[in-house]
Amino acid sequence: MTRMTMIEALRSAMDVALNTDPNVIIFGEDVGYFGGVFRCTAGLQAKYGEERLFDTPINESAIVGLAVGMAAQGMKPCVEIQFADYVFPAYDQITQEAARLRHRSNGQFSCPLVVRMPTGGGIFGGQTHSQSPEALFTHVAGLKVVIPSTPHDAKGLLIAAIEDPDPVIFMEPKRIYNGPFYGDHSGKSVPWSDHADSEVPEGHYTVPLGKAAIRRSGADVTVLTYGTMVYVTEAAVKEAGVDAEIIDLRTLLPLDLETIVASVEKTGRCVVVHEATRTSGFGAELMAEVQEACFWHLRSPIQRVTGWDAPYPHAQEWDYFPSSARIARALTSAMED
């Protein structure tokens, strides 16, 4: 076991994958020589060479398109999109080629591809470096969508994603690359080294896709969340003084409905939290699933805390970003009968 930041854990995952399987290759904008804009691939080109890990032109569409062709031939490309906000030119390739190759070829070809991308806000990135577009991918049959929240999970999930036979959208909450974030943007930043989940095993291990983790067990109310919001929710639970069960979804697609339903049936109350905009956000899907599966167990309306239906702001970031205070209010509302 070593203590790692999420960046180091992701790097370790790619190191393991490159070392294990010669079909694994990594490419993207600035990932090679420079080591990635967030340093996730630093040092790996020197270790594995330019054939296995290389820089590309700034062409998201062709980066993913080439990767689909490689994957169809049995290679395992793991590509980096520098920010989730840059993925839109590649949306066509991801949704219409990668996600559907297996189905429309009747299983003759598949697309074992990983598209990594830093996601979310809280870094003062403004409109085009802060968005959380996960719901654009959870809407697409054929994809898997993963968002880790700890260094331990980041490594295990990324290795599992690279080894997975289907295309995986791997979204990395960049606000917690270097430490957990509890929502206090003016306070001192907290390093991963103080957190138990920064203990990362050496070598190969996987965290299975499609399995949620219970970050805090509780009896009163279930909170469904993922990524950075796991930590902001932890702070909110303390503020509200409720015995909440916090479920970190880890994989949004396929969704671990079993864990969710068991928890909501136990607590009878549910709050959904994410950074992304509210309308048609993944929270809407979570609310619908919980309502369908747990209606007769619910004791109060399901609450939802999200980013607002506005472009991600520059000056008003902390009015937009779901705060622990907003989540605490939702928890209190959920506790009312």
Add this chain to the structure above:
Amino acid sequence: MAAKKTTQKAAAKSNVSGEELTQYYRDMLLIRRFEEKAGQLYGMGLIGGFCHLYIGQEAVVVGLEAAAEEGDKRITSYRDHGHMLACGMDPNGVMAELTGRIGGYSKGKGGSMHMFSKEKHFYGGHGIVAAQVPLGAGLAFADKYKGNGRVTFTYFGDGAANQGQVYETFNMAALWKLPVIFVIENNQYAMGTAQQRSTSTKDIYHRGEAFGIPGEIVDGMNVLSVKEAGEKAVMHCRAGKGPYILEVKTYRYRGHSMSDPAKYRTREEVQKMREERDPIDQVRDMLLTGKHASEDDLKAIDKEIKAVVNASADFAKESPLPDVSELWTDIYAEAEVQ
């Protein structure tokens, strides 16, 4: 007559045998008759939705397949029936996919525009204009990575040639010297938009020069010219010199799809092309004048092809419809997700 002379010259130059010529005749005729039958089945309501016929363009795929070797890859857009037949896929499986039956190459999950064959290294049929172009470069990348000496034929049309991802792909293919042949099937019309109304230049291949990719114009109505250009491109790629562009000037006789009123061109224009430059007639003339085949020989071939095509139509009508459970198969590697 002018066309005939050119073909005879091409035949002499490429030293093609009567046997080979007969094979090209047979392969092109299969595509034509198959497409005519598909058009009929469409008219009878047995094929629904979209159906893009390849009639008129047969020399392109037959010529290039003659330049390919086992293990080479091919990928194309939605006008894909000809490519599949030319690379040896079973007409029954192709026709049954058109009718959406279980015996189709994709068990009815793909339809006219989306079929594949791992066995024949055919990587699809893709319905989004130009989206297959980066995939083709990715296939070539994998071959280069494996060091197996294979090349990928990446087909797209003059319409697709204006999509941005084509040029993203040109840049990467040239940068990494990928063994990919970009085949621009220039049939002069992007659906109903004539090339001069959509494209700033008369020729498209020289756009590759900006990326350092060599290329040339090819007479796409002449199977021997296509084959010869294909061999040159293949040699270039196999020598590790990177991508090559073939802009194959061709012509489709039928509409873009089945619902095309074809008001964007004159009947005379189509007629002229059919009469003077038809790729199958050209080879037919060469076979007869070169005494490689008699009228009777050709009649026998016609009869054989007709039987194959009729059998494919029968198969496509008789093959059962897929069960509704197929809706959920092959979405993920694991069992059904619902």
